[in-house]
Amino acid sequence: MDLLTLESLPPQLRQLISYRELEPGEALFQQGDEAIAFFVVETGRLRLVRYSSDGKEVTFQITRSGESLAEIALFSNNYPCAAVAELSSRVIVYPKQPLLSALRNYPDLAEDFMAMLIGKIHDLKVRLELRHIRAAHERVLRYLRYIADPSEQTVVTFDRPLKDIAADIGLTPETLSRALARLEREGKIRRTRLQILLQNSSAA
Amino acid sequence: MDLLTLESLPPQLRQLISYRELEPGEALFQQGDEAIAFFVVETGRLRLVRYSSDGKEVTFQITRSGESLAEIALFSNNYPCAAVAELSSRVIVYPKQPLLSALRNYPDLAEDFMAMLIGKIHDLKVRLELRHIRAAHERVLRYLRYIADPSEQTVVTFDRPLKDIAADIGLTPETLSRALARLEREGKIRRTRLQILLQNSSAA
DNA sequence: CGCATAGTTGACTACGCTCAACCCTGGTGG
DNA sequence: CCACCAGGGTTGAGCGTAGTCAACTATGCG
Numbered sequence: 001m002d003l004l005t006l007e008s009l010p011p012q013l014r015q016l017i018s019y020r021e022l023e024p025g026e027a028l029f030q031q032g033d034e035a036i037a038f039f040v041v042e043t044g045r046l047r048l049v050r051y052s053s054d055g056k057e058v059t060f061q062i063t064r065s066g067e068s069l070a071e072i073a074l075f076s077n078n079y080p081c082a083a084v085a086e087l088s089s090r091v092i093v094y095p096k097q098p099l100l101s102a103l104r105n106y107p108d109l110a111e112d113f114m115a116m117l118i119g120k121i122h123d124l125k126v127r128l129e130l131r132h133i134r135a136a137h138e139r140v141l142r143y144l145r146y147i148a149d150p151s152e153q154t155v156v157t158f159d160r161p162l163k164d165i166a167a168d169i170g171l172t173p174e175t176l177s178r179a180l181a182r183l184e185r186e187g188k189i190r191r192t193r194l195q196i197l198l199q200n201s202s203a204a
Numbered sequence: 205m206d207l208l209t210l211e212s213l214p215p216q217l218r219q220l221i222s223y224r225e226l227e228p229g230e231a232l233f234q235q236g237d238e239a240i241a242f243f244v245v246e247t248g249r250l251r252l253v254r255y256s257s258d259g260k261e262v263t264f265q266i267t268r269s270g271e272s273l274a275e276i277a278l279f280s281n282n283y284p285c286a287a288v289a290e291l292s293s294r295v296i297v298y299p300k301q302p303l304l305s306a307l308r309n310y311p312d313l314a315e316d317f318m319a320m321l322i323g324k325i326h327d328l329k330v331r332l333e334l335r336h337i338r339a340a341h342e343r344v345l346r347y348l349r350y351i352a353d354p355s356e357q358t359v360v361t362f363d364r365p366l367k368d369i370a371a372d373i374g375l376t377p378e379t380l381s382r383a384l385a386r387l388e389r390e391g392k393i394r395r396t397r398l399q400i401l402l403q404n405s406s407a408a
Numbered sequence: 409c410g411c412a413t414a415g416t417t418g419a420c421t422a423c424g425c426t427c428a429a430c431c432c433t434g435g436t437g438g
Numbered sequence: 439c440c441a442c443c444a445g446g447g448t449t450g451a452g453c454g455t456a457g458t459c460a461a462c463t464a465t466g467c468g
Contacts, residue, residue, distance in 0.1 A: 366415070
C-alpha cells in the first residue's frame, strides 16, 4: 500500500539507484550513522530497532517487501535507529542527494512520493487507532474489516503466519487464536483453511 | 515539529488560503465529505473522529496548533473521518487544487511539505512504539524521555490536563496518576506543580 | 462561598499475557 | 509408505495489571 511507484522515476535517477543484499541478521545501517540514502525493501523483511539510553532495544518498525524505510534520512543527518535484516533481503538504495534533486526537478515523482508518504501516515493512524480497542475480538474484527475494505471483499486471505498478524495488531498469538475462535462462535466470521470470511459486515 | 513553514509559500497561493473560525463542538468537515482542502490548525485543538460501521466513534487523532490535518485530502476524494473543534479554534484552509499545483511548481514548498510529512510519520511511529510497552510506568517514563529529548532538557512542562496526556499514550487518567506516583516513589522523576523533572536520565 | 473540573486513592473486576501441553500439517529420510 | 520431526496453531490454567467505579481532595472561577 505504500509502494513508491517507480514508473515516474526519471532515467537520471534510475541510473543512480543500487541494490543491496542482506543476510539474516546483517545490518543495513546503524543508529547514528550518517544518513546517506533512503530505501525500499524489495524482498525480505527488516527490523528497525532503536537503542535507548538505558541500553534496552526497542523495535521501531518492521518493514516488509514493498515498503520504504528511513524516509527521515532525506531531511536528517543521521539515522535515528538501526535497520537489521530478519530474513535474507534485498533493498533498493536511493542515494539521498540525487533523490532530493530528482524530487525537486520532477513534479510527477514528487507527487508520487508525497502520495506515498501520506498513505503511510494514514496507515500508521489506522494502526494507532486499532490499539485503542481493548477487547481483542473487537480489535481483530476491525482489523479484518480494515484490510477487507479496500478490496470491497468480504474475504481476507493471509500470506503470512498468524503469529505475525498477532504482533502487527499488538496481541499474542494465543490471544489472536482465541479471538478468532470467539468471532467464529459468535457468527461474525467464518474460517476456511487460509481465509477468513466476514459475515454481515455492513462495511462502512 | 510538523509545522508547515509558510516562508516558502509563493504569493499566488498566499492569496488563495483562507481562515476558518470554529466554536467548540463545531465541525470542520464530516466523514465522507468531498475533500476540497488541507488544513493547518493555527490556534485551538481539533479532534478527528471516525464513525465505524457499528456506529461507535473512535478518535483518530488530536490536532493541536501548528499541526496539519487531512493531508490525505490531497490525494483522495473524500475525508475518511470527521474533524470537530474541541476548543475555539482557527484553522488555515489550503484549497486542494491550488495547493497541489503550487507543490508542483515550487520545489521549496514541496520540500518543506515533504519534510513535514516525514516528521509526522516519525512522530506516529514513536507513538506506535510506545504502545508496545505494556507496563504503564515504563511507558510513561519513555514518553517523558521522548518529549524531553529534543529540548535537551530534563524538565517537562505540560500545557494541557494530565487526562489528555493519558489518552495520548493510551492510558486512563487513574493509571497515569498511579504510574507517575510510582515513578516518583522509585526516584525516577520528581514532580512540582506543573513540571516533571527526569532524574539520572542519561538522555540519549 | 459553592460549583465544576482535574487529580488522587482505594477496592474490585476483567482480560490479555505467560507457560505449558497438545494437535495438526508438511517435509524429510529410512 | 510410514516414522519422525519441526513449526504453527489451539486450548487450558493461573497470574498480573490496567480498567472501572466510586469516594475524596484540590484548584480555579463565578
